[in-house]
Amino acid sequence: MKKIVVLVSGGGTNLGALIQAQKDGLIANGTISLVISSKPDAYALTRAEENGIPTVVVDRKAINNPDEFDRRIYEELEKAQADIIVLAGFMYILSSKITSKYAYKIINVHPALIPSFCGEGYYGLRVHKAALDYGVKLTGATVHFVNEVADGGPIILQKSVPVENGDTPETLQRRVMEQAEWIILPKAVSLLCEDKIEIIDGKVIVKE
Ligand code: GAR
Numbered sequence: 046m047k048k049i050v051v052l053v054s055g056g057g058t059n060l061g062a063l064i065q066a067q068k069d070g071l072i073a074n075g076t077i078s079l080v081i082s083s084k085p086d087a088y089a090l091t092r093a094e095e096n097g098i099p100t101v102v103v104d105r106k107a108i109n110n111p112d113e114f115d116r117r118i119y120e121e122l123e124k125a126q127a128d129i130i131v132l133a134g135f136m137y138i139l140s141s142k143i144t145s146k147y148a149y150k151i152i153n154v155h156p157a158l159i160p161s162f163c164g165e166g167y168y169g170l171r172v173h174k175a176a177l178d179y180g181v182k183l184t185g186a187t188v189h190f191v192n193e194v195a196d197g198g199p200i201i202l203q204k205s206v207p208v209e210n211g212d213t214p215e216t217l218q219r220r221v222m223e224q225a226e227w228i229i230l231p232k233a234v235s236l237l238c239e240d241k242i243e244i245i246d247g248k249v250i251v252k253e
Contacts, residue, residue, distance in 0.1 A: 046075060047237075049127075049238070053080060053135055054082065054083045055087055055169075056089060057090075057133065057134065062228075077098050079101065081103055081121050081122075082102050083104070090102070122143070127150070129238065130150055130151040131151075132152065132154070133230065134154075138195050139191065144191055151190065152234070155167075156222070157186070157187065158186075159189060159200060161181070163187075164195050164196050169218075171214075173214040173217040183205045183207060184205070184206055184221060186206070186230075188230055199249045201233045206220055206225050
């Protein structure tokens with residue numbers, strides 16, 4: 046069984062989708078072994094605890110130093126002997142020390158169709174606000190490998206979602222979560238656990 050470590054900062058609905066997928070037997074060959082939160086009051090922690098998943102808090106605000114925060118995250122990943130690391134609403138960029146040590150083992154879910162509305166500063170509701178401000182008619186979500194470039198690693202899965210008249214960042218966020226994120230994130234984790242992902246010329250090939 047591959048050890049899946051999930052990094053969170055907030056509500057943890059994506060973590061919830063992963064837990065549900067695991068309960069439904071959709072993640073063969075992997076188990077969520079630890080949840081690391083950058084915030085002590087993240088609701089994601091409650092979701093993990095309710096499901097008997099061990100948790101650790103690496104409090105970004107209390108640590109108040111990016112390098113030390115990164116070092117502590119690295120330490121926890123090593124201690125947990127993580128095979129796969131999932132950024133599920135984790136709001137910080139990991140250093141290249143971590144991304145190179147765990148190359149092609151860290152994935153992130155981003156709430157837009159990369160390369161649109163991504164990179165530094167694009168997170169959470171800001172992404173949906175930017176999509177609405179631009180006036181796109183389609184948006185969606187992307188699951189990609191994490192490398193040293195923010196939102197720049199090879200794309201694993203994407204799913205599009207329509208923008209509707211009268212959408213607010215909140216209504217669009219909800220639709221993107223329901224129709225895309227909660228589907229493609231567990232699917233990508235499952236593909237990784239089953240070694241069904243190959244990288245050729247820096248691009249992902251899914252072996253179904
Ligand atoms: C999700 O929409 C996720 O895609 C986004 O934050 C939300 C977290 O929700 N992540 C980013 O914007 C990262 N750049 P959750 O805590 O309910 O899973």
